[in-house]
Amino acid sequence: MRALVATMVLCAGLLVSPTLTDAAAASTADPASRAANFQLPFPCGQSWTGNSSNSSAHRSYELDLNRGGTPDADLGDTVVAAAAGTVVISSHQGSLNGYGNLVKIDHGGGWATYYAHLDVRNVAVGQAVAQGQRIGTVGKTSRPGNNISAHLHYEVRQGEGYPGNIRKAVFNGVTFGYPTQTLTSKNC
Structure with a gap:
């Protein structure tokens, strides 16, 4: 038996x-299944509209995020980490790539998020950040002579090889509804 x-x-x-x-x-x-723990990069309860097609600079699934209203209405609004990780870039990169003030967070497993055009960066390279931790504020920094309105340029990347490494954004386990969608943050 x-x-x-x-x-x-x-x-x-x-x-x-x-x-x-x-x-x-x-x-x-x-x-999408690997990025399911990412949240909208803004404080809990705030509504933001993402758009992947309103910029000639976009080459893939990048998102420009605004709350609406008049141009620059979002200037200075808090930006938080979409997931826990380690800051690997916190610098002004305007002349290099047009991102202006950029924060890049490494989330492990080849996953990283990019937060560009920030007005203020509140984190330093090597710093561990928690999901929902303030990393900066919405701004309009870019390369010299490039006049843009305030917004957060947000990217999720996996691995190397831009722009092929850009992945669709997933917030709270749901893939963003490209090309545009308004969401409420659950990054609590």
């Missing part, structure tokens, strides 16, 4: 194993 039970357990393990392997492979292949 013990031999029969052991054989059934062994067979069941062999039958289950490929399914678990397939699920694990699907999880790593699907960027």
Whole structure:
């Protein structure tokens, strides 16, 4: 009887194993499932509209985020970390790439988020940040001579090779509704 039970357990393990392997492979292949812990990069309860098509500078799934109203109405609004991680860039990069004040957070596993055009950066390179922690404020910094209105330029990247490494943004486990959508932050 013990031999029969052991054989059934062994067979069941062999039958289950490929399914678990397939699920694990699907999880790593699907960027949305890996990025499901990201939240909107603004304080809890605030509504923001993201747009991926209103800039000629966009090459993929980048988002420009605003709350609406008059131009520059968002200037100085708080920006928070979409997920926990480590700050790997906190500098003005206007002449280099047009991002102006940029914060890049490494979330591990090849995942990173970019927060560009910030007015103020509140974090330093090497600093560990918690999800929802203030990292800066919405601004309109860019390359010299580039006059833009205040907004947050937000990107999710996985791995190397811009722009092919830009992934669709996922907030609270739901993929952003490209090209435009208004969301309420659950980054509490």
